[in-house]
Amino acid sequence: MLLAVENLHVSYGGIRALKGISFEVEEGKIVALIGANGAGKSTTLRTICGLVRAQSGRIEYKGTVVNKVPPYKIVGMGISMVPEGRRVFTRLTVLENLEMGAYSRGSSQEAKESLANVFKRFPRLQERKSQLAGTLSGGEQQMLAMGRALMSRPQLLLMDEPSMGLAPMLVEEIFSIIREINNSGTTILLVEQNAHMALSVAGSAYVLETGEIALSGPAAEMADNPEVRKCYLGE
Ligand SMILES: Nc1ncnc2c1ncn2[C@@H]1O[C@H](COP(=O)(O)OP(=O)(O)O)[C@@H](O)[C@H]1O
Ligand SMILES: [Mg+2]
Structure with a gap:
């Protein structure tokens, strides 16, 4: 189990x-x-x-x-969590939010790979990577919260x-x-x-x-x- x-x-x-x-x-x-x-x-x-x-x-x-x-x-x-209500950092960009999720991943090479994987799964986040998270729609914020959680693989x-x-x-x-x-x-x-x-x-x-x-x-x-x-x- x-x-x-x-x-x-x-x-x-x-x-x-x-x-x-x-x-x-x-x-x-x-x-x-x-x-x-x-x-x-x-x-x-x-x-x-x-x-x-x-x-x-x-x-x-x-x-x-x-x-x-x-x-x-x-x-x-x-183990990683996508919290209730998304809890994205509204005043940080999409990219900065994702980087927060990589916090505990050892090398920057790994972080780069994780980011590429997240962008592959969520092309909409890639398109909006420089946008402030607070300006995303609810659905996009949910995707960001999911992407952030996936950064630690x-x-x-x-x-x-x-x-x-x-x-x-x-x-x-x-x-x-x-x-x-x-x-x-x-x-x-x-x-x-x-x-x-x-x-x-x-x-x-x-x-x-x-x-x-x-x-x-x-x-x-x-x-x-x-x-x-x-x-x-x-x-
Ligand atoms: N930080 C907290 N302080 C005091 N009581 C809490 C706290 N968080 C949750 N509770 C209480 O614990 C119970 C379960 O809450 P919660 O786990 O949030 O339920 P759910 O996610 O199923 O809505 C509720 O009675 C709630 O009021
Ligand atoms: Mg709840």
């Missing part, structure tokens, strides 16, 4: 955000974590990245327990609600890019409120409800599950 999360508990002061969740991400797959606002999806990703500390439980990545590893070392181990990409706030056509485009990234060998843990899109690209899925895993299974089965259809697919 590339990533195994076991009985993870996370609190913010008195608020119990995660109440002992367990799940696994197999290498090469797209795994979806779906759930309503406040369910604990972002907390899960932030804890995996080392940005939030768990009270208890374990996060095992490639057989190593990484609970107490600092965020910059997590990136070095091959992650084996495991964590994506927090990539479809949030985007028009339906752009959502389709972003999800087809997610498929391509996965096809070229990157494992993806995808967090979404848009269960419909998430289940259409994922191999397996987990439903998170107020800090607990309520349901899990192959994505196709989940999409047929009456409870999922009622609560998450708007039927």
Whole structure:
């Protein structure tokens, strides 16, 4: 297993955000974590990245327990995150934003190669490389956030609600890019409120409800599950 999360508990002061969740991400797959606002999806990703500390439980990545590893070392181990709301540096150019993503990559030769790969995947970013990130459209900012995360050539990409706030056509485009990234060998843990899109690209899925895993299974089965259809697919 590339990533195994076991009985993870996370609190913010008195608020119990995660109440002992367990799940696994197999290498090469797209795994979806779906759930309503406040369910604990972002907390899960932030804890995996080392940005939030768990009270208890374990996060095992490639057989190593990484609970107490600092965020910059997590990136070095091959995990990178596309945060909720993109979080691009609006007053920096597209190129400068991408260079920030290469921060932990050793040589400048490697950074150059990473940049060439990102521009190949996102030609629109190349066309706009000198533009300030704050002047990009929402969809372009999402691409920039994805490109920035790919600069460190992650084996495991964590994506927090990539479809949030985007028009339906752009959502389709972003999800087809997610498929391509996965096809070229990157494992993806995808967090979404848009269960419909998430289940259409994922191999397996987990439903998170107020800090607990309520349901899990192959994505196709989940999409047929009456409870999922009622609560998450708007039927
Ligand atoms: N920095 C924080 N401080 C206090 N409570 C937080 C913080 N971040 C999240 N929470 C709380 O933790 C719970 C889970 O939040 P979050 O992981 O952001 O959910 P989701 O991403 O599924 O919307 C919510 O009750 C939220 O209010
Ligand atoms: Mg969130």
